[in-house]
Amino acid sequence: MNNTLQKNKEYKKFVVDSRLQYFKPHATKIEKTFAEEISSGLGTNSKSIHPKFFYDKKGSELFEKICSVPEYYPTRTEISILKKLQSELSSYLDEDFRLVELGSGSSTKTRLILDFLTSQKTLEYFPIDISEILTESSEELLNDYQNLTITGIIDTYEGGLEFLKTYDDKSNLIIFLGSSFGNFSPIDGYKFLEKVYATMKPGDLFLIGLDLVKDKTILESAYNDSEGVTAKFNLNVLSRINDELDADFNLQNFSHHAIYNEKDQRIEMYLKSLVDQSIIISKSDLELKLQKDELIHTEYSHKYRLSQIHDLLDDVGFELKHTWLDDKKYFSLTLVSKT
Template identity: 90%
Template sequence: MNNALQENKKYKKFVVDSRLQYFKPHATKIEKTFAEEISSTLGSNSKSIHPKFFYDNKGSELFKQICSVSEYYPTRTEISILQKLQTELPPFLDEDFRLVELGSGSSVKTRLILDFFTSSQKNTEYFPIDISEILTESSEELLNDYKNLTITGIIDTYEGGLEFLKTYDDKKNLIIFLGSSFGNFSPIDGYKFLEKVYSTMKPGDLFLIGLDLVKDKTILESAYNDSEGITAKFNLNVLSRINDELDADFDLKNFSHYAIYNEKDQRIEMYLKSLADQSIVVSKSDLELKLQKDELIHTEYSHKYRLSQIHDLLDDVGFELKHTWLDDKKHFSLTLVSKN
């Protein structure tokens, strides 16, 4: 490793033991605080809440439940493709690859990839990049299950973590971005993000990205309006979080979950709909919010793609397409690319 990096003024190194270490930016703020962002996005004319704020402890638990409901196909579909990859991805790799994940995980998906890394390598390195400190907890669970695994966590934004990786060492990386999280980006921000990934990569590095595909509107809208109402609870929970953490007085009975598929823009649009004229105070954001009946607060976009769009997008950034894997119904894709 570049010794100068260890002294990098931006990051502090924490060594838990011989198999687990993590880097975290010094006291500089990684991003705006929760209160600052809520003040900005709810205080604007087009009111919104960033989807990253869904994932407090309760939100994360609700999302796990969403992944199990019958209508929500993305998680189980991506897992079915990853099971195929256990035999089909290794020919693209060798002993020298490290696994880098954007968004840390101890879930089934991460483990499916770690299974063949740890079975084919004497020692496997895993670099989760995540803004949340939860990666330290999930890392310890993984270390218990994989005895030849070492983990270096990077607690930072994806962009910050990728910049860190760029100067870390010369080892080849397989960077993975699963779960169709890319679909939450706007087209412009998504393109910039892919450019960042590309600029980080060395010749020989690989990038595996999961993307949800355009399909029948009924399937898509059912996935985000499940019959058990779990997605509705998940969406409304962000208001509970604002109440708890920012001393707000949202009455959840005055809101409903609203999700539709915009066919023109190929995206699911998720909102919280105000069921009455109402006024809400968010004390720690110094915000008094006035909402009219039926006014919408935008909480998430989830863009869907055609295969031709995926290949054109990756090609425009400069990637070289290696392989695309699909499920039997062609609902979801995993695409492997390298740097030209």
């Protein structure tokens, strides 16, 4: 392993066995960052909580449930595309590639990629996820893929990419599935793609999933499912703040609120205060005052047109290889390389 990584004092290394190791920021670093970001986001007039904080263990489990509700089309649609593109994607993989995944979660879709990499001499997987679920899903993958080795990073995408940048010289296939890229603002999304590009070596590949613009009714139903799972997912971030930052949010005083903004091509998700209230967040040294009907922004999910996707990737400097769509043209998977 690269000495730079071994000496990285911000991470603690955990070796489970000869096939599985993972790196995690020291607990003090995680708590400080969480507390500071919550204080910054909620201490302004336009209150917000970054969507990356959805994904503690319970939040990750709730998101897996969201993926199976009838109204939430992105996951099953993307899986249908992945199943169809396997033979075509293989033609771009003419050497051994390490699979790097941003936001691996439970690694359900990961298996569809691993299945057509199994012919490689070595099968190496590098999941990057902010949630502890990474360790559980990794152990399950090792049971099913006997020639697989895993090095996981429990950190933000940006932290994981920086970690990867100095790892070694092996070619990487980086995948960013789901529609998580849509959580970025246009400016931050562009900067993130620049980060991916800077991490890649010439010849590396990047496969990104993006949700497409479609009927407002379909979109709003997907984020307001009839079973209320998305509402629980949204509210869970308050439970996390209670548990980790010693806050006193009463979840009964909030409701889930999600709408589609057609002008800006995005779903907007909020937590709505149902009463005038005051909340103490001890570890952020913050007293939060909310009026009835005041909103806390928790997520944007931007939707794209194909022309916008291709222009964006081209502007960053990527070389477009191929775009795959489902039959209804609800979702896209685009493969690019670094020249």
